Amino acid sequence: MNGLSVEKVAKSFGGLRAVAGVSLSIAPGELVGLVGPNGSGKTTLLSLVSGHESPGEGRVLLDGEPLAGLSPDRIARRGLLRMFQLTRVFRRMSALDNLLTAGRALGLPPRGALARAHILLEELSLTRVRDLDGGQLSGGQQKLLEFGCCFMRPPRVALLDEPFAAVHPTLKEIMAGSIRARHREGQAFLIVSHDMPVIAELCPRTVCMNAGAVIADGPTRAVLSDPVVIEAYLGGEGA
Amino acid sequence: MALARSARPSGELWPPLVFLGVLAALPLLVGDAYWLGILIVSMYFALLAVGWNLLAGYTGQFSMAPAAFAMIGAYATGLLARDLHTAPWIGIPAAVAAAGLVGMALGRVVMRLSGPYLALTTLSFAEILRLVIGNSYEYTRGDLGLGVPGLFEGRLPYYYLFLGALLAVQLGVFLLLRSRAGLFLRAIRDDEVAAASRGVDVVFWKTAAFTLSTAISGLAGALYGHFSQLVSPELGLISQTGLVISMVVIGGMGSLLGPLAGAFLVYLGSEVLREVGGIQLIVFALLVILFARFFREGLIGLARRALARRGA
Amino acid sequence: MLNLDLFINGLLIGLFYALMAVGLTLIFGILKIVNFAHGEFYMLGAYAYTLAAQKLGVSPLLALPLAIAAGALIGWITERLLMRPLYSGYSSWGLMRDEYAVVVTFAFSLLLVNLVDKVIGPYPSRGPPLLNLPKLILGPVILPGPKLIAGGVGLVVIGGLALFLRSSLWGKQIQAVAQNRLGATLAGIDTARASSLVFTVSGALAALSGALLAPIINASPDVGAFPAIKSYVIVVLGGMGSMPGSIVASLALGVLESFGAVYISYDYRDTFGLVILVLVLLLRPHGLFGEKGRVV
Numbered sequence: 001m002n003g004l005s006v007e008k009v010a011k012s013f014g015g016l017r018a019v020a021g022v023s024l025s026i027a028p029g030e031l032v033g034l035v036g037p038n039g040s041g042k043t044t045l046l047s048l049v050s051g052h053e054s055p056g057e058g059r060v061l062l063d064g065e066p067l068a069g070l071s072p073d074r075i076a077r078r079g080l081l082r083m084f085q086l087t088r089v090f091r092r093m094s095a096l097d098n099l100l101t102a103g104r105a106l107g108l109p110p111r112g113a114l115a116r117a118h119i120l121l122e123e124l125s126l127t128r129v130r131d132l133d134g135g136q137l138s139g140g141q142q143k144l145l146e147f148g149c150c151f152m153r154p155p156r157v158a159l160l161d162e163p164f165a166a167v168h169p170t171l172k173e174i175m176a177g178s179i180r181a182r183h184r185e186g187q188a189f190l191i192v193s194h195d196m197p198v199i200a201e202l203c204p205r206t207v208c209m210n211a212g213a214v215i216a217d218g219p220t221r222a223v224l225s226d227p228v229v230i231e232a233y234l235g236g237e238g239a
Numbered sequence: 240m241a242l243a244r245s246a247r248p249s250g251e252l253w254p255p256l257v258f259l260g261v262l263a264a265l266p267l268l269v270g271d272a273y274w275l276g277i278l279i280v281s282m283y284f285a286l287l288a289v290g291w292n293l294l295a296g297y298t299g300q301f302s303m304a305p306a307a308f309a310m311i312g313a314y315a316t317g318l319l320a321r322d323l324h325t326a327p328w329i330g331i332p333a334a335v336a337a338a339g340l341v342g343m344a345l346g347r348v349v350m351r352l353s354g355p356y357l358a359l360t361t362l363s364f365a366e367i368l369r370l371v372i373g374n375s376y377e378y379t380r381g382d383l384g385l386g387v388p389g390l391f392e393g394r395l396p397y398y399y400l401f402l403g404a405l406l407a408v409q410l411g412v413f414l415l416l417r418s419r420a421g422l423f424l425r426a427i428r429d430d431e432v433a434a435a436s437r438g439v440d441v442v443f444w445k446t447a448a449f450t451l452s453t454a455i456s457g458l459a460g461a462l463y464g465h466f467s468q469l470v471s472p473e474l475g476l477i478s479q480t481g482l483v484i485s486m487v488v489i490g491g492m493g494s495l496l497g498p499l500a501g502a503f504l505v506y507l508g509s510e511v512l513r514e515v516g517g518i519q520l521i522v523f524a525l526l527v528i529l530f531a532r533f534f535r536e537g538l539i540g541l542a543r544r545a546l547a548r549r550g551a
Numbered sequence: 552m553l554n555l556d557l558f559i560n561g562l563l564i565g566l567f568y569a570l571m572a573v574g575l576t577l578i579f580g581i582l583k584i585v586n587f588a589h590g591e592f593y594m595l596g597a598y599a600y601t602l603a604a605q606k607l608g609v610s611p612l613l614a615l616p617l618a619i620a621a622g623a624l625i626g627w628i629t630e631r632l633l634m635r636p637l638y639s640g641y642s643s644w645g646l647m648r649d650e651y652a653v654v655v656t657f658a659f660s661l662l663l664v665n666l667v668d669k670v671i672g673p674y675p676s677r678g679p680p681l682l683n684l685p686k687l688i689l690g691p692v693i694l695p696g697p698k699l700i701a702g703g704v705g706l707v708v709i710g711g712l713a714l715f716l717r718s719s720l721w722g723k724q725i726q727a728v729a730q731n732r733l734g735a736t737l738a739g740i741d742t743a744r745a746s747s748l749v750f751t752v753s754g755a756l757a758a759l760s761g762a763l764l765a766p767i768i769n770a771s772p773d774v775g776a777f778p779a780i781k782s783y784v785i786v787v788l789g790g791m792g793s794m795p796g797s798i799v800a801s802l803a804l805g806v807l808e809s810f811g812a813v814y815i816s817y818d819y820r821d822t823f824g825l826v827i828l829v830l831v832l833l834l835r836p837h838g839l840f841g842e843k844g845r846v847v
Binding site (some may be wrong): 531 | 579584585587633636647649650651652653654655657658659661662664665666669776780783787818819821822825826828829832833
Binding site (some may be wrong): 052071074076081082089090092093100102104106110 | 422433434442
């Protein structure tokens with residue numbers, strides 16, 4: 001069974017149940033949005049999938065293989081790559097080196113990695129700043145760079161955590177365009193975002209979480225107009 | 240694009256090569272055994288500095304134990320020679336392996352630590368080791384020192400032996416940094432979590448850097464042992480590590496030439512200052528503070544900037 | 552009973568250790584760094600006391616406050632000159648502030664040791680006792696005079712410090728900064744001044760410890776090495792920044808060393824703490840993930 005499969009996953013921190021029995025699956029090539037008020041457990045769910053947290057209950061499967069106990073780097077090499085909410089780039093390495101690191105870590109040969117890096121730089125309009133250190137880039141450029149690092153070798157599923165947050169509209173467009181293009185090529189995505197218009201425009205399917213549980217999962221338009229979802233955002237149990 | 244290409248992080252190989260080349264030719268000018276000895280000890284420190292720079296400057300792990308691993312190397316080859324009568328050409332690689340193995344174990348174990356925790360743990364390890372060796376006088380002769388067989392008559396052969404080792408290590412480090420390892424180590428230094436998320440096997444590479452660094456220290460110690468023919472726990476004193484750190488900070492962390500130049504500058508400088516009145520450590524400590532406070536890239540970094548400004 | 556004597560003496564030494572280490576704990580609490588020059592503050596206190604009493608002919612009771620003042624001064628200087636880059640924003644070390652602190656305080660420690668060695672000389676000298684207190688004998692327990700003074704002063708000072716931190720305005724500010732630096736700034740607290748105060752106090756306390764021990768040990772330039780290591784052990788054992796924790800850890804260390812010197816090995820008595828330190832650092836879930844909270 002291909003794709004990402006999350007089965008009855010739960011995680012508690014101290015007394016707080018951050019994720020409570022979540023099940024969802026993403027088939028190969030699906031572009032899925034993940035929404036929900038603050039504190040609903042979206043980022044924790046992403047961490048449980050990417051290996052940064054381990055589930056208290058339940059399991060995560062990638063193409064039928066359980067990911068239990070694997071470290072984040074091994075999960076990444078298996079094809080599950082993730083962007084962080086607080087952008088992380090290698091600040092004292094050039095943008096090009098940032099991409100090369102990701103590419104070589106994922107197994108690309110030197111020349112292949114270099115070629116691919118140049119393609120990505122071009123696609124993300126970062127060629128101009130190719131030799132600048134990661135720490136010298138603007139916030140939006142850093143986000144684009146981190147985004148690019150996820151695609152040095154097309155992952156089986158790309159997990160994006162708030163990729164559009166605090167990003168200049170132009171750069172937002174570049175990223176959205178890139179997501180669309182890759183989706184057409186068959187890339188699967190799970191995108192966490194608060195930016196409803198972009199989710200509505202990009203993702204055919206959306207999952208909504210609240211207080212650690214999934215409260216809606218279906219075609220985006222239906223989910224976003226679901227009264228339960230609206231209630232959650234307007235001040236139900238969530239934020 | 241008008242943006243100046245910053246110096247390649249792996250550094251150019253030619254500055255160190257030129258430097259080593261000058262060193263190779265130096266005995267033609269300096270025949271005096273005393274100064275040859277000074278230069279040899281400088282090369283000992285240069286080896287330690289290069290190894291420490293790999294760990295701290297490139298991977299971000301500030302270990303306080305380089306001198307302790309040199310001590311391991313020196314004692315390993317000395318004890319092997321005394322008890323098993325091993326020839327030096329077996330003893331020295333064995334010492335390197337010993338230091339590397341202990342380093343691998345320590346590195347694996349301090350993996351999760353950073354900053355002050357790492358410093359404290361490695362410092363404690365170094366001190367414990369030094370105290371144990373010092374106190375085990377039935378076996379190691381403690382503070383009296385352990386005799387180690389010499390290799391050659393005269394200092395010149397030692398000079399070229401050390402130079403050869405330095406050249407080999409420098410080349411090895413250069414090739415390593417130019418490969419994907421260089422990217423991974425620097426990524427780990429900048430952001431370990433991000434590195435793991437991109438697929439870098441952090442555990443493996445951190446351990447590898449640690450092991451390599453300690454192996455280099457072990458090599459330095461073993462060679463020094465055969466040169467001075469007497470090793471004592473003083474090799475592993477924290478102040479020795481302090482010297483190494485000073486050399487790298489002043490020379491410039493994160494560059495190839497930095498540790499080399501720093502080692503020679505500091506050690507030769509200390510010889511000169513010794514004449515003036517024994518204030519060398521004071522001066523160097525001050526310099527380290529100044530450089531750490533204001534010029535993190537060290538002398539080499541300053542030189543690079545000066546050259547870049549001249550419109551290179 | 553030998554054990555009771557060992558235990559009480561251990562506690563006494565532990566009180567003294569607490570005095571020695573609490574400053575380091577405060578510094579870690581506020582700045583999240585380890586001051587590698589801490590042992591040298593101690594050393595300077597010992598020297599200040601000894602020199603004031605011997606060379607200046609000052610009475611020991613006056614030499615003590617002089618030593619404290621010297622320590623306070625050096626602590627203040629350290630913070631002012633070296634520590635600013637940690638939080639003033641300017642630093643060519645950028646993200647590697649921990650490593651900067653390690654290198655800079657380590658170098659400072661080397662500087663101080665060699666400066667003293669050069670200026671005053673490496674020959675060890677013993678300071679005059681503070682008070683001529685004979686040893687106190689309580690049943691089976693023998694408490695030597697100087698140790699009693701050291702422990703007693705330790706108790707009083709620690710008590711005073713705890714009171715200060717809990718009740719005074721400055722003390723509360725320090726606690727606030729230790730818990731959340733950014734938040735404290737937003738609340739209007741002058742964090743630089745808090746850091747300065749903490750370093751000054753730390754220097755003063757370390758110098759006081761050095762002065763108290765000067766009559767017992769010979770003051771030499773590297774006399775600060777072992778107290779420093781023991782202080783590190785205490786800070787880590789006590790939970791890195793927790794004052795109650797370090798007090799408990801100090802007492803524990805004192806007792807452990809006391810018993811260990813007799814039952815395990817006298818030669819290695821100084822290494823017990825080191826071994827414990829290594830074990831604690833390795834087994835406690837510290838480092839990158841545990842200490843800095845949730846990763847993502």
